[in-house]
Amino acid sequence: AAIMRASEVKNASFIGKEVTIRGWVHRLRKQKENSFILLRDDRGGVIQCVLPTDKAAGLTIESSVQVTGIVSQDPRAPEGGFEIKGKELKIFNIAAEYPIGEYQSDELLLDKRHLALRTRKMIAMAKVRASVLHYGRRWFVENGWMEVTAPTIVKGAVEGGSTLFKLRYFDQDAYLSQSAQLYLEAMIFSLGPVWSLTPSFRAEKSRTVRHLAEFSHLEAEAPWVTLEDILKVEEQLVSYVIQNTIKERAEELEFLKRDVSGLKKVEPPFERVPYGRAIEILRSKGFQVTEDDGTKREIQFGDDLSIDSERELTKDADKPVFVVGYPIAVKPFYVKEDPEHPGIGLTADMLAPRGFGEITSGGQREDSIDSITSRMVKEGLKPEAYEWYLDLRRYGSVPHGGFGLGIERLVRWITNAEDIKDTVLFPRTMSRVEP
Numbered sequence: 001a002a003i004m005r006a007s008e009v010k011n012a013s014f015i016g017k018e019v020t021i022r023g024w025v026h027r028l029r030k031q032k033e034n035s036f037i038l039l040r041d042d043r044g045g046v047i048q049c050v051l052p053t054d055k056a057a058g059l060t061i062e063s064s065v066q067v068t069g070i071v072s073q074d075p076r077a078p079e080g081g082f083e084i085k086g087k088e089l090k091i092f093n094i095a096a097e098y099p100i101g102e103y104q105s106d107e108l109l110l111d112k113r114h115l116a117l118r119t120r121k122m123i124a125m126a127k128v129r130a131s132v133l134h135y136g137r138r139w140f141v142e143n144g145w146m147e148v149t150a151p152t153i154v155k156g157a158v159e160g161g162s163t164l165f166k167l168r169y170f171d172q173d174a175y176l177s178q179s180a181q182l183y184l185e186a187m188i189f190s191l192g193p194v195w196s197l198t199p200s201f202r203a204e205k206s207r208t209v210r211h212l213a214e215f216s217h218l219e220a221e222a223p224w225v226t227l228e229d230i231l232k233v234e235e236q237l238v239s240y241v242i243q244n245t246i247k248e249r250a251e252e253l254e255f256l257k258r259d260v261s262g263l264k265k266v267e268p269p270f271e272r273v274p275y276g277r278a279i280e281i282l283r284s285k286g287f288q289v290t291e292d293d294g295t296k297r298e299i300q301f302g303d304d305l306s307i308d309s310e311r312e313l314t315k316d317a318d319k320p321v322f323v324v325g326y327p328i329a330v331k332p333f334y335v336k337e338d339p340e341h342p343g344i345g346l347t348a349d350m351l352a353p354r355g356f357g358e359i360t361s362g363g364q365r366e367d368s369i370d371s372i373t374s375r376m377v378k379e380g381l382k383p384e385a386y387e388w389y390l391d392l393r394r395y396g397s398v399p400h401g402g403f404g405l406g407i408e409r410l411v412r413w414i415t416n417a418e419d420i421k422d423t424v425l426f427p428r429t430m431s432r433v434e435p
């Protein structure tokens with residue numbers, strides 16, 4: 001007979017029938033006559049199996065087994081009231097003493113992440129994450145954007161030098177990519193609207209609940225688009241991903257105790273708040289910023305927004321908010337200056353509601369070679385190092401734009417995860433490069 005999974009077996013039509021299921025001993029209770037195994041299948045579904053204790057005697061937590069038996073219904077059986085009265089037990093491996101118990105510190109769970117992937121929480125997270133990736137890809141396919149990939153070993157900084165990982169590349173220095181943007185910009189001249197999902201690397205020295213050293217970066221770029229066109233893409237994409245994910249993963253989100261009523265309201269349009277207005281709002285609330293030397297002062301026009309200011313702006317919202325038109329001084333060299341508002345960039349960040357903070361950043365790109373070269377120099381970058389990129393402004397430059405979205409930031413908001421490390425299977429942070 002075919003091997004089944006727990007979710008298939010837990011069905012009234014199987015009561016009284018013989019089934020075979022494979023998996024791992026998730027929980028185990030041995031009594032004198034019978035042993036109760038909560039079996040976890042390879043998709044994280046669980047079902048109780050009852051076996052005579054003499055047969056199950058050698059079993060341990062995480063032993064891998066195959067059970068054949070008769071499906072019955074018993075209201076006392078956990079996780080849905082179905083159980084399998086086991087007749088045959090095949091053992092693949094008797095697990096050594098399992099290092100993860102029921103209550104464990106976060107640190108131990110991170111040290112043993114290769115095993116912690118078997119916890120119900122991580123299984124639920126992985127499934128939500130899979131849906132976010134799936135529906136993200138689907139949105140682009142359905143809307144006619146071409147999928148591409150860009151190299152992750154590169155020569156030049158995109159997002160500034162302070163977070164670059166340097167590496168020895170044969171006999172020269174190179175870096176791990178912070179963003180595929182510059183490569184996507186090169187592709188739009190012949191491939192039109194393109195998008196990619198690649199790892200981005202940031203040597204973030206700060207330990208925060210929203211920074212990883214390696215994250216999954218979904219980026220898009222298109223020719224002949226305005227800032228407003230880009231914002232429309234972002235709000236449609238994010239709404240589509242969220243609505244489909246909360247439908248497909250209702251069970252997992254419930255397990256994670258995520259109340260999805262706020263997420264259900266996420267649909268276009270998202271509010272656009274001019275940067276200057278955001279600063280006014282923060283000033284009216286007496287919002288302060290901390291200088292590098294520790295002194296505090298009131299926030300003012302020209303300051304970048306911190307996670308605290310982002311929280312203040314979004315704490316009562318259900319939908320994300322776009323903060324539009326940051327000063328170019330706080331943004332990278334490629335941001336196009338608004339011809340009507342000198343000093344202001346045609347750029348916007350999408351801030352997730354309730355303090356989850358920035359999840360996307362994008363806008364129009366500087367398309368004039370003179371402006372972009374002088375911006376590079378102002379930022380301390382060497383234009384010679386960007387020769388190929390500057391070619392894009394020499395040969396048929398067009399107005400264009402795009403954005404980047406951090407998958408883990410989005411998953412963190414959708415799952416209400418406390419820490420971004422929970423949203424990725426093998427997190428990389430300043431203090432963790434293993435397992």
Ligand code: 4AD
Pocket residue numbers: 158159178179180181202204210211212213214215217219220358359360361362363402403404405406407408409
């Ligand atoms: O704001 P960022 O740095 O923008 C760029 O890299 C652009 N070049 C993207 C583009 O326009 N193609 O990063 C974009 C997004 C952020 O909004 C955030 O969601 C995520 O990437 N991100 C991080 N996520 C996790 N950990 C980090 N250290 C992140 N840094 C950025």
